[in-house]
Amino acid sequence: MTQDPRPVADLTEAEAKAELERLAALIAHHDERYHQKDAPEISDADYDALKRRNQEIEAKFPALLRMDSPSFKVGAAVAEGFGKITHRVPMLSLDNAFSDEDVRDFVHSVYRFLGQLPDQSIAITAEPKIDGLSMSIRYEDGKLVTAATRGDGTTGENVTANIRTISEIPNQLPKGAPSVVELRGEVYMAKADFLALNARMESEGKQTYVNPRNTAAGSLRQLDAKVTASRKLKFFAYAWGDMSEMPADTQHGMIEVFSKWGFPVNPLTRRLNSIEELIGHYNEIGLARADLPYDIDGVVYKVDRLDLQQRLGFRSRSPRWAIAHKFPAEKATTRLTAIDIQVGRTGALTPVARLVPVTVGGVVVTNATLHNAEEIARLGVRIGDLVEIQRAGDVIPQILRVAESPDDAVEFEFPQTCPCDLKTPIVREETAGGVEGVIRRCSGEFACPFQRKEHLKHFVSRKAFDIDGLGEKQIEFFYDDATLPIRQPADIFTLRARDEANGLQRLKNRDGYGDTSAQKLFDAIEARREIALDRLIFGLGIRHVGEQTAKTLARAYGDWASVHQAALAIAGGDTAAIEEMDALDDIGPAVVEAVGRFFGEKHNIDMVDRLVKELTILEAEKPAQDSPVAGLTVVFTGSLEKMTRDEAKAMAERLGAKVAGSVSKKTDIVVAGPGAGSKLAKATELGLRTMSEDEWFELVGVTPGG
Ligand SMILES: NC(=O)c1ccc[n+]([C@@H]2O[C@H](COP(=O)([O-])OP(=O)(O)OC[C@H]3O[C@@H](n4cnc5c(N)ncnc54)[C@H](O)[C@@H]3O)[C@@H](O)[C@H]2O)c1
Numbered sequence: 001m002t003q004d005p006r007p008v009a010d011l012t013e014a015e016a017k018a019e020l021e022r023l024a025a026l027i028a029h030h031d032e033r034y035h036q037k038d039a040p041e042i043s044d045a046d047y048d049a050l051k052r053r054n055q056e057i058e059a060k061f062p063a064l065l066r067m068d069s070p071s072f073k074v075g076a077a078v079a080e081g082f083g084k085i086t087h088r089v090p091m092l093s094l095d096n097a098f099s100d101e102d103v104r105d106f107v108h109s110v111y112r113f114l115g116q117l118p119d120q121s122i123a124i125t126a127e128p129k130i131d132g133l134s135m136s137i138r139y140e141d142g143k144l145v146t147a148a149t150r151g152d153g154t155t156g157e158n159v160t161a162n163i164r165t166i167s168e169i170p171n172q173l174p175k176g177a178p179s180v181v182e183l184r185g186e187v188y189m190a191k192a193d194f195l196a197l198n199a200r201m202e203s204e205g206k207q208t209y210v211n212p213r214n215t216a217a218g219s220l221r222q223l224d225a226k227v228t229a230s231r232k233l234k235f236f237a238y239a240w241g242d243m244s245e246m247p248a249d250t251q252h253g254m255i256e257v258f259s260k261w262g263f264p265v266n267p268l269t270r271r272l273n274s275i276e277e278l279i280g281h282y283n284e285i286g287l288a289r290a291d292l293p294y295d296i297d298g299v300v301y302k303v304d305r306l307d308l309q310q311r312l313g314f315r316s317r318s319p320r321w322a323i324a325h326k327f328p329a330e331k332a333t334t335r336l337t338a339i340d341i342q343v344g345r346t347g348a349l350t351p352v353a354r355l356v357p358v359t360v361g362g363v364v365v366t367n368a369t370l371h372n373a374e375e376i377a378r379l380g381v382r383i384g385d386l387v388e389i390q391r392a393g394d395v396i397p398q399i400l401r402v403a404e405s406p407d408d409a410v411e412f413e414f415p416q417t418c419p420c421d422l423k424t425p426i427v428r429e430e431t432a433g434g435v436e437g438v439i440r441r442c443s444g445e446f447a448c449p450f451q452r453k454e455h456l457k458h459f460v461s462r463k464a465f466d467i468d469g470l471g472e473k474q475i476e477f478f479y480d481d482a483t484l485p486i487r488q489p490a491d492i493f494t495l496r497a498r499d500e501a502n503g504l505q506r507l508k509n510r511d512g513y514g515d516t517s518a519q520k521l522f523d524a525i526e527a528r529r530e531i532a533l534d535r536l537i538f539g540l541g542i543r544h545v546g547e548q549t550a551k552t553l554a555r556a557y558g559d560w561a562s563v564h565q566a567a568l569a570i571a572g573g574d575t576a577a578i579e580e581m582d583a584l585d586d587i588g589p590a591v592v593e594a595v596g597r598f599f600g601e602k603h604n605i606d607m608v609d610r611l612v613k614e615l616t617i618l619e620a621e622k623p624a625q626d627s628p629v630a631g632l633t634v635v636f637t638g639s640l641e642k643m644t645r646d647e648a649k650a651m652a653e654r655l656g657a658k659v660a661g662s663v664s665k666k667t668d669i670v671v672a673g674p675g676a677g678s679k680l681a682k683a684t685e686l687g688l689r690t691m692s693e694d695e696w697f698e699l700v701g702v703t704p705g706g
């Protein structure tokens, strides 16, 4: 994207025609990547540059204007899988201003259009331009009825169920609100929630997201609203569509009404009276930008009076009464002095570029992520290079390109071992997403000091050992404790004995522990000395061995001795053992390989041996082979009335059935409670066997509660 295109002034008409054709196709491609797939390939600044070039050529050669010109288009068409909603009032885009000059031009054009003299001041509202995705939410008689994305401006995606999961958006308007209200605004993800989500993705060994905007869009445009619900999306109201009645006559007044109705509105909104004030406010927001809890990419100016808005009207893709004053791309050039390897919680090794400190958009940047070895190769970056960096969406700075490479720059060699110095091999993993998805990990797992603490947290987590009073916080506390350290799982079960050796004096009377709480902790630990086989397997934190896989393994092998023997055999390369595990339902080569790798490391074997000595491991319950649902795949949906989801799942599994989260052709039975929605619809569509909760109990011959 950095190649210099030919200046517009030098283009012949034939060249301009070809260039417009190229740009139309290219921009349409990037629109689809950004709006439909939530996965842009180029930066917003580069995208905006393409649009501007297109506009400049069109301005110089008006006769060449294409029917499919990007200048007329808004967003992209509705993605597959969603219902469509036609907007009664179109959802448009905004014209952009990139300089103070552009802002002046905008204000002057407003005055000119209205025939107003410059001294008759026209109030203009300034609102931060939230970097999320716009949403139109329709209320009828006060009740939320539909919600739609912008789509191509005319038709959007029906995301009503997803929007209902956002707690900041009321389901009900207060009494007295107009009978039809189409409220519009921006759904976004706060930076902190984005970082927390990424930390979680990382701890689950999944590839992380790139920025809050795409993550918010991707989280909202989910066919399964449960995913949306888990993502903590937020909202700011700033516009409207179809309204049966107008509750105010200015932009600012409308926003105040929205706030009274219970919608979040942005606190940095101002009503201003001159170009100088607009630019002053823009500069102020620019300085505050880095510290805001959410990403913004500019300031939107809107003529405040709604009657004037109406007179000004619309162009094909944007209103004449508003403009987005964008912040410049946050780029800078600096020297790369070193590349360090950072070890994440799951052992993922990320190369980090150390930079000569440089200020980018008001923030001092000293590091930039290089993502993985493939990215280093793609950029061709070497130590000592002058690099161009960008703060993308305010999160982690990225290296865009090498600006200059001196002769004495040094090639970076990706290390063969983890900085933890265990000399355990680095494992290269390919997750979805091509070269971007390649992750290298330290295979040290429990033994790698960078990973051990996180493994311990996993070990005590709810679906593993689930020890009351011993959670993440306490692991942090005990991990580095001088007198009673917990450095590996077995240490948890020796905690009391170690304390006893000191007359039970070490734990109590400090850091919040008294007689009772210390005793309570010891009791909770004792209660878990007897543990279900699947919880133990899951608790070990073997890569790819999640809760479900742990259950499958437990059920298949029955007892710990058999699991252990099989795992050691697999580590030793025993083909029969490998094939046996590989043949299990839902278990693929990745799991078998991970088990083999885990039990191929002496430190893991020792850790497990020490732990197992402390435990009584229960045998797995054998699933009933003669049950009427043995071997079938069941989906529970809707609200169950006689059992919880967990109970339903456990019962079905006890009866030898497999419980799935989503309906597919492979589903055998769908048990639907009241309020069952899309899953039931899909089951009916696929002609699957569906039944009520009661029919389910009848089928399996169980009396609820009995
Ligand atoms: N990187 C890429 O490949 C790529 C591709 C397409 C679009 N884009 C980016 O998307 C944007 C262009 O798309 P666009 O058509 O949505 O235009 P836009 O983002 O420039 O302006 C319109 C949008 O601004 C948002 N907005 C936020 N706060 C607002 C407020 N207070 N009042 C009104 N609107 C507000 C709304 O969602 C509205 O739809 C640009 O930033 C562009 O760089 C990038």
Ligand SMILES: [Zn+2]
Pocket: 343, 347, 418, 419, 420, 421, 422, 442, 443, 444, 448, 449, 450
């Ligand atoms: Zn390591």
